[in-house]
Amino acid sequence: MPTTEKTHYDVVIVGSGFAGANMAYMLGQKGKKVLILEAGPGIERSREDYLENFYLNTFKAPEAPYPPDATALAPAKTNVPRPTIPELVFNTWDAKPGRWREPEQSYLSYQQSQLPFASTYERLAGGTGNHWMGTALRMTDNDFKTLSDYGHGRDWPIGYDDLKKYYHQAENLIGVSGDAAEQQSIGPDFGDTNFPMRALPKSKLDQLVAERVNGKSLAVDTEDTTAQVTVTPAGRNSEPYQNRRVCRGNTNCTPMCPIQAKYDTQFALRLALDTGNVTLQSKAVVDYLTVDTSDLNTTGSNDEKKKITGVHYLTYDDISAPAKSGKTGENTVSADTYVLAAHAIENAKILLYSTKKNGVNIANSSDQVGRHLMDHPVYLAWGLTSEPVYGYRGPLSTSGIESFRDGGFRKQRAAWRIEIGNEGWNWPATDPYTTAQDYIYGTNTGQLNENNTVLSNAEYRDTCNEKLTRQFRVGFLVEQEADPENRVMLSETLVDHLGIPRPELRYNISDYVKAGFRSAKAASQKLHKLMDAKEYTKATTEVATHWFDPVDKSVYNYAGAGHVCGTHIMGDKPENSVVNDKQQSWDHPNLYIAGCGSMPSIGTQNPTLTMLAMCLRTVEEGILGV
Numbered sequence: 001m002p003t004t005e006k007t008h009y010d011v012v013i014v015g016s017g018f019a020g021a022n023m024a025y026m027l028g029q030k031g032k033k034v035l036i037l038e039a040g041p042g043i044e045r046s047r048e049d050y051l052e053n054f055y056l057n058t059f060k061a062p063e064a065p066y067p068p069d070a071t072a073l074a075p076a077k078t079n080v081p082r083p084t085i086p087e088l089v090f091n092t093w094d095a096k097p098g099r100w101r102e103p104e105q106s107y108l109s110y111q112q113s114q115l116p117f118a119s120t121y122e123r124l125a126g127g128t129g130n131h132w133m134g135t136a137l138r139m140t141d142n143d144f145k146t147l148s149d150y151g152h153g154r155d156w157p158i159g160y161d162d163l164k165k166y167y168h169q170a171e172n173l174i175g176v177s178g179d180a181a182e183q184q185s186i187g188p189d190f191g192d193t194n195f196p197m198r199a200l201p202k203s204k205l206d207q208l209v210a211e212r213v214n215g216k217s218l219a220v221d222t223e224d225t226t227a228q229v230t231v232t233p234a235g236r237n238s239e240p241y242q243n244r245r246v247c248r249g250n251t252n253c254t255p256m257c258p259i260q261a262k263y264d265t266q267f268a269l270r271l272a273l274d275t276g277n278v279t280l281q282s283k284a285v286v287d288y289l290t291v292d293t294s295d296l297n298t299t300g301s302n303d304e305k306k307k308i309t310g311v312h313y314l315t316y317d318d319i320s321a322p323a324k325s326g327k328t329g330e331n332t333v334s335a336d337t338y339v340l341a342a343h344a345i346e347n348a349k350i351l352l353y354s355t356k357k358n359g360v361n362i363a364n365s366s367d368q369v370g371r372h373l374m375d376h377p378v379y380l381a382w383g384l385t386s387e388p389v390y391g392y393r394g395p396l397s398t399s400g401i402e403s404f405r406d407g408g409f410r411k412q413r414a415a416w417r418i419e420i421g422n423e424g425w426n427w428p429a430t431d432p433y434t435t436a437q438d439y440i441y442g443t444n445t446g447q448l449n450e451n452n453t454v455l456s457n458a459e460y461r462d463t464c465n466e467k468l469t470r471q472f473r474v475g476f477l478v479e480q481e482a483d484p485e486n487r488v489m490l491s492e493t494l495v496d497h498l499g500i501p502r503p504e505l506r507y508n509i510s511d512y513v514k515a516g517f518r519s520a521k522a523a524s525q526k527l528h529k530l531m532d533a534k535e536y537t538k539a540t541t542e543v544a545t546h547w548f549d550p551v552d553k554s555v556y557n558y559a560g561a562g563h564v565c566g567t568h569i570m571g572d573k574p575e576n577s578v579v580n581d582k583q584q585s586w587d588h589p590n591l592y593i594a595g596c597g598s599m600p601s602i603g604t605q606n607p608t609l610t611m612l613a614m615c616l617r618t619v620e621e622g623i624l625g626v
């Protein structure tokens, strides 16, 4: 592992994920000397090690291959804890008082009466981009101005046209396969540009959905719009690209593609290191930024006084071995420019802790740090098709229905996009394992063994084949609007093993989003009907991620999409936002706070392509000032 040889750099970047690795690559190519401080283990372990972890782990969640071991769940005893899926900690949830019974088991803690934030992220070299799925859709024009157009959420200080050229660059950097003409037909303007690779083919399931649903309306409030199944642009090779292989359909994009046909951020990080100008220091947990406080009580009318002077970080030997904690070190490094790229929740945590440690407000004169936490709460629906569609192969998702992402209905309810999943009931029911076990033990956990039959031999094989090949699911990614009350704060009582306060969240789902869920449910019922499919969607109060809807008097469950946004939003005024349109702190000119946390609205599309486009713009027009 390289260590910090210098103590002053052109740029210090905190975090080596999607934002950090790619910004380092851009800056390194321009000859800037960059240090990346990365909290988690570096890339010294091979991908095969992580893959083996996944194969051997019975817990097949996105974080299964990566450290720390999610089932160990002791954030107070881990140097770099990170959230894990609510399902793993839901039995610690006491629905009556509405709080975590044992907060020690959940890295993210909650204020009482709040809903759990259902998404996770990684803390190791490459970050969450190790296990992202690869979906790379652009935002629509109107997604940048939801407040002006629809009276909900926040507007961006920039629009689609400001990001257009960077979208194109980001698609080339990632290596996105897709069909620009088809995308253009449903929204974003591609001009005369195209994706670097042709689209991957539609799966058998996509074709069946297209055959039965195309041209039909799905929601009552969008009757004038009809459904169109389109191939989803994705960072997944349809041709050899960047020395990576062509997708062979392992259905394992999340948590990692076994043949690296999917772009992942360890790949991005290697590109950065290969410039020869970028140093990665792993196992270096940044806890706070420093400022020269001697003159700061004047609240810094002069820019020099407000500059960040250093990054303070703690090093350790072993990610979750308290016994070795004696080896923990404390360091500070300085640079001309600082970039926080530790992801939305961690960026906010570092800024809030910086304020606490320095005793003066850091980047938070607007009081907006940590606020407007967003995700795409997902309405999952699943059923059995009338004929085999042979899921569990192909990329996890190849197509979606994007037709309903925008429209006047957004004045009344949140919009959604529909992702069509090729992995059977893996997400909603942990299949094929659940159904396979049901027919061995005579149980009906997965709902397909109503008579609690026990089967063996050919009968078992034929039944599983007959059921599993007809499974499908769709996920409605519901837009969540920026709400200042959904926020990240510092826990006053809970710390990680290094003594750093853990994030405390306040998170709720608004009536606007709930109305989006009601419409998703109605659309899903219609979709199943059109497909001649039997729906098995089931909602339960057994998990923490549920609410009771008084309007249609039923229970709703939600899943997390992993799209952690907001927390340091950009705006056009220092009074109401944390960063400007170049992700530069209003309060500290040499500090950039980069990532999905800067997004004032989330739209319905998976956010990382937009975030990367924003970061490329930040490097070019902000840090390099071209």
Ligand SMILES: Cc1cc2nc3c(=O)[nH]c(=O)nc-3n(C[C@H](O)[C@H](O)[C@H](O)COP(=O)(O)OP(=O)(O)OC[C@H]3O[C@@H](n4cnc5c(N)ncnc54)[C@H](O)[C@@H]3O)c2cc1C
Residues within 6 Å of the ligand: 014, 015, 016, 017, 018, 019, 020, 037, 038, 039, 040, 062, 119, 120, 121, 122, 123, 124, 125, 126, 127, 128, 129, 130, 131, 132, 133, 134, 135, 136, 254, 284, 285, 286, 287, 341, 342, 343, 344, 346, 350, 561, 562, 563, 564, 594, 595, 596, 606, 607, 608, 609, 611
């Ligand atoms: C299951 C799943 C699937 C997803 N699929 C998609 C998809 O298909 N399409 C899409 O657009 N998005 C997807 N996402 C979201 C996507 O992964 C994120 O938007 C993206 O990775 C965010 O990039 P980032 O660089 O901001 O953060 P990250 O990639 O999380 O990187 C942050 C980095 O900062 C480091 N760090 C954290 N704290 C500190 C600290 N204190 N000191 C130093 N370093 C620190 C972390 O270790 C990490 O390396 C998915 C997410 C999940 C969970």
